[in-house]
Amino acid sequence: SQTIHQWPATLVQPVGSPLSLECTVEGTSNPNLYWYRQAAGRGLQLLFYSVGIGQISSEVPQNLSASRPQDRQFILSSKKLLLSDSGFYLCAWKVPGNTEAFFGQGTRLTVV
């Protein structure tokens, strides 16, 4: 069966520090991969998505970046965090052509 792993679950980082969140998927090949952010009490904001290795589409211009070094690995990064980067980050995957997506458990990031 397919599973998605996202870590860490919680993270507290100072302003200006770097960020690296990792997401891996097991049990499937060539998935579509997604990074979302959710501010408190708000909807999900699509940050990046990828339909293949090395293919990244950015939805929101900001100080975040994403990479897909392997088929089932998706990494969200920042060189210098801002206070506004605080939020709940979710990774997701789905089979290309399908509409059902599967989400990780999320990372609660607090920038202080």
Next chain:
Amino acid sequence: LAKTTQPISMDSYEGQEVNITCSHNNIATNDYITWYQQFPSQGPRFIIQGYKTKVTNEVASLFIPADRKSSTLSLPRVSLSDTAVYYCLVGAGGTSYGKLTFGQGTILTVHP
């Protein structure tokens, strides 16, 4: 992707049937309608998907009129545990379907 409009919030009581309507006036011929449920501090979870008429599963029913410009998610006899945010998504199920965008969703609160 077709834009969707949902009520921001709804209130109900245990045991009642809840209907959440989503408007998607610009739905395309090959678009499917998908609903997700999200609990606090968790990722969204797929509930149901449909193309036209009515779809029913063990969790909910989805009603889609002939013009497909709206859809209604029906939750029978809700309980306190159905308190969550519900998202309506509209998009194509073809092989080119990569982007997956969530709107603000509907906050459903079920009262005792």
